[in-house]
Amino acid sequence: MELLINNKKYTVEPHQDESLLSVLRHQLDLTGSKYGCGEGACGACTVLINGTAVRSCMTKAESAAGKNITTIEGLEKNGKLHPVQQAFLKVDVFQCSYCASGMIMSAVSLLEKNPKPSTQDIMRSMQGNICRCGTHPRIVKAIQEASK
Numbered sequence: 747m748e749l750l751i752n753n754k755k756y757t758v759e760p761h762q763d764e765s766l767l768s769v770l771r772h773q774l775d776l777t778g779s780k781y782g783c784g785e786g787a788c789g790a791c792t793v794l795i796n797g798t799a800v801r802s803c804m805t806k807a808e809s810a811a812g813k814n815i816t817t818i819e820g821l822e823k824n825g826k827l828h829p830v831q832q833a834f835l836k837v838d839v840f841q842c843s844y845c846a847s848g849m850i851m852s853a854v855s856l857l858e859k860n861p862k863p864s865t866q867d868i869m870r871s872m873q874g875n876i877c878r879c880g881t882h883p884r885i886v887k888a889i890q891e892a893s894k
């Protein structure tokens with residue numbers, strides 16, 4: 747089976763019902779997407795499928811065939827970080843950073859759909875991404891920064 751990830755084709759052999767997250771991490775060594783809860787509740791595993799943020803732990807790899815998958819590894823272009831990544835660094839968002847990849851992917855998806863989100867839009871959109879260090883105020887600030 748082929749998967750299109752970050753504009754590159756990969757041939758993979760998922761086990762029955764294997765999640766996209768598992769294939770990314772264990773078959774392709776794309777380890778930027780993290781395993782947090784494994785049940786769709788934390789957002790650490792968020793990737794984009796056709797531009798929409800999805801929980802890769804809850805997405806069967808097979809169902810992603812023929813779709814355009816973007817992981818955190820695919821955001822950098824020509825050696826330059828994505829504006830959302832730059833904003834997260836500028837605001838010095840992270841502490842332990844385990845949630846970082848999922849947060850950034852959700853923020854990218856939000857800004858692609860809504861380039862000028864209100865604070866409420868940001869909070870609503872990011873509520874499925876959990877940060878146990880409690881950096882949410884800085885995450886909101888970074889998304890506002892990226893939307894300027």
Ligand code: FES
Nearest residue numbers: 782783784789803
């Ligand atoms: Fe997928 Fe928590 S690991 S939502």
